[in-house]
Amino acid sequence: RKEVEQDPGPFNVPEGATVAFNCTYSNSASQSFFWYRQDCRKEPKLLMSVYSSGNEDGRFTAQLNRASQYISLLIRDSKLSDSATYLCVVNTNQAGTALIFGKGTTLSVSS
């Protein structure tokens, strides 16, 4: 089983749609979880951390299910500017190789 798995997409949605991305991870000892956003040919940028109780930042909601080792990202009222690749990131608690990056899910929002 791969350490962090994501559906690569692409997800093609119209403006205003709600879209959800899922991610599963294999290391049950993982304690920290993040969603990053990467625009085409740009660097990954932190979108939000994921907390056990779930957390929301504007139109973005992240959820964590430790029992199922599953993380989700919900985007409401999609904007054209949300078009990007979304990377699920999980820590390993091993120094150095501490963060494992999923390969990403590509979102394309159209007008």
Next chain:
Amino acid sequence: NAGVTQTPKFQVLKTGQSMTLQCAQDMNHNSMYWYRQDPGMGLRLIYYSASEGTTDKGEVPNGYNVSRLNKREFSLRLESAAPSQTSVYFCASSDGPWGNQPQHFGDGTRLSIL
């Protein structure tokens, strides 16, 4: 506040040439990392430095060397470039090596080896 700065942004080399990619961060972070990103492969860790004075291999270290010059700077060297090293290289930094804090990335070096 510049964050993580990488130089150069673009470079074309011939097979067998050497070069050093530079990275500097101004966030007073202890840990620094070098990744490469290839289409369909995701980010792969080349080398990391958990703290000043230490460096360790990541997932794909062959063909590379690193130097943690001081707390701010972490360089990546290709001694004899090969076409398989054509990639986008990202440097990142974080407060600590355990992954409890997110990593912050530079804007990358696009390297082509002919």
